[in-house]
Amino acid sequence: xxxxxxxxxxxxxxxxxxxxxxxxxxxxxxxxxxxxxxxxxxxxxxxxxxxxxxxxxxxxxxxxxxxxxxxxxxxxxxxxxxxxxxxxx
Numbered sequence: 001x002x003x004x005x006x007x008x009x010x011x012x013x014x015x016x017x018x019x020x021x022x023x024x025x026x027x028x029x030x031x032x033x034x035x036x037x038x039x040x041x042x043x044x045x046x047x048x049x050x051x052x053x054x055x056x057x058x059x060x061x062x063x064x065x066x067x068x069x070x071x072x073x074x075x076x077x078x079x080x081x082x083x084x085x086x087x088x089x
C-alpha cells in the first residue's frame with residue numbers, strides 16, 4: 001500500500017497509516033493481536049526478514065493469518081481430499 005492509496009481510504013472506523021515495517025518502531029512492538037497478510041508474502045524478496053519484522057509487531061499470543069495465491073496447477077498433487085487444498089512451501 002502507498003500513501004496515494006491511503007488517501008483514497010473509505011474506512012471511517014479505524015486509523016490507517018503508512019509505515020515501513022522494517023523500522024520496527026518501539027512504540028509498535030507487540031502492539032497487534034491479529035495481522036493479516038493477503039497476497040503479500042510472495043512479493044517479499046527476503047521472506048524471513050519480513051516475517052521477523054511482522055513478529056516484532058505481533059502481541060504475545062497474537063495470530064498471523066497468511067494467504068498466498070495458489071492455482072490448482074500448483075497444488076493439485078497436494079489436494080487430499082479433492083475439495084480441500086493446502087500449500088506447502
